[in-house]
Amino acid sequence: MDLFEYQGKQFFAQYGMPISAGEVAFTVDEALAAAERLGTPVMVKSQVLAGGRGKLGGIKFAADMDAVREHAGNILGLDIKGHIVKRLWIEKASDIAEEYYMSFTLDRSAKKHLGMLSAEGGMDIEEVAASTPEKISKIWVDPVDGLTDELAAQWVDEANLNPQAREGAIEIAKQLYTAYTEGDADLCEINPLILTPEGKVHVLDSKVTLDGNSEFRHPDYQQYDETQTRDEREEAAHAKGLQYVGLDGSVGVIANGAGLAMSTLDVINQVGGSPANFLDIGGGANADVMSGALEVINDDPNVKAIFINIFGGITRGEEVANGILEAMKRVKIDSPIVIRLDGTNAEEGRAILAPELDDMLMMETTMLDAARKASELAAG
């Protein structure tokens, strides 16, 4: 789950990290009221789950109320990399002496937590990493030991920050690590972390991704799930408990298992078709799951043919076949369906489907043939 900047800052604040006072606003009037309470100058910041907001005009400094009105009006409704701005974060403006970068994430190769700190903050850290990797100070933290005071100090010293920032940065490093681990985050990033002219270290931006698997011990994360930006179909699939990702092709895909679903997309592309989606229905393929999946696919106007690719493991072919037939009774399907059913009791399953086959329900024995058939049908 990705958090908006302001949600990330409020998350950081729970762990004691210094953030600026601010308020969420959905309209120009709310933005003005927030600025009135906070006192100008303020920053008017678009809240979207995309990077590079500043360059695209999504973050503006407002010296007075007129500027707040102007910027809030311009930013609301702005399209930032496909995300339409619906909410703003109005924040008390800060004076900046220096900008740093600090983050924690999991290093999957090292199987340890990776901390990155750089005196070159404020810009794209991937650019810094690519062009001047020596300017990023890295530490690998063993999750069993955690981030000790010594390690935090050593890390900050290696980053060559302004000496004035040392104590504050060490403190925030420890707080950020605690937020990252106790909060079950996949990523906690501050860019920029600033040093003010008064010598204070302060969090000016946040990028936080939380691990959805940890919700059982963080019931409050439900609130973030509600603000995730999904398109309509992704939302509908999510509500049915299906793993769905929308794409722009014309062959609707239903498969069991993430690997097989990805493989199905590959094969469709290889035979010259284009998949409309990724949809993993998981291990089972009963009528309920199958109807839900068919409804989601059928609602996609781009879909011209549907490829159901099921490999029966523990789930037997007969169950899969009956599930498909039952689902087809429940959902009115507009596009022809091509089924490939293989694995456990595939023969029995195919025998059940055989009498039902027509020009709206077809069957192929291999993944490649089924992909070809579905792609041809989609091409018209």
Place this chain on the structure above:
Amino acid sequence: MAIFVDENTKVIYQGLTGRQGSYYGGLNKEYGTQVVAGTHPKKAGTDVDGVPIYASVAEAVEATGATASCIFIPAPGVKDAVMEAAEGGIEFIVAITEGVPAHDEAWFYNKLKRDFPNVQLLGPNCPGIISPGKCNIGITAGHIAKPGGPVGIVSRSGTLTYQALYELQQKDIGVTTCVGIGGDPVPGTSFIDCLAAFEADPETKAIMMIGEIGGSAEEEAAEFIKHNVTKPVSSYVAGVTAPPGKKMGHAGAIVSGGKGTADAKMEALRDAGVKVGQNPTEAGELMAEIVASL
């Protein structure tokens, strides 16, 4: 021979009394796996279809001499279950459960490496392991695998593991052991662990490796194959056409910033001398050619 588990492996099921545990535990037992015990803190003294339940892994190990365990505990309890198994004397732990928080996985991975270096963890979020005809631990349908050899399989994806077993069975090719390492961010057993074990196993003559987009496990495996594996390898990497930045179901299956793409992985594998198929069927055909030339 097989790797990690065989007909002599005695297995304890942590969570045998639950719905999933009793179902798959039952199927594994039917397959011929030595399912010797289950554990439940409050149900000691009872049984599940004749398999005795003990209060803890330590007691079950004491009573049965088991060396492996299979975890069907819900995600919140997996961290404790893994540690209970290691502390109870288990050497090979298979964690089937999906949805385990990444921070738990990172923690027990490092804890095991440090305090229990001889314990091998498989998973979490994996289909398990099968040495066909000998031992099946987890949720793989046993009858889709032909016993014998000469092929060893290691895979990151569940259904593609089945697909691989099935492709080989259709071609009448046997499998020594098939290991599903799972698609989570911190898998207990890596491709490299399995490649090393297959390389050392005299009955395994060729290796099939099924990868997935995301992370760098396939690239690391390719590097290992280049320098340490003498046996022929065929491979397939799922997600060639997955768009960047989209999460494809598995926690692991996400491409970011051009890293972890299927193309990069396949290139690394080809560079290591691996025969790479464009889809699972082609990888199976490549393996059939390899087996025919052995």
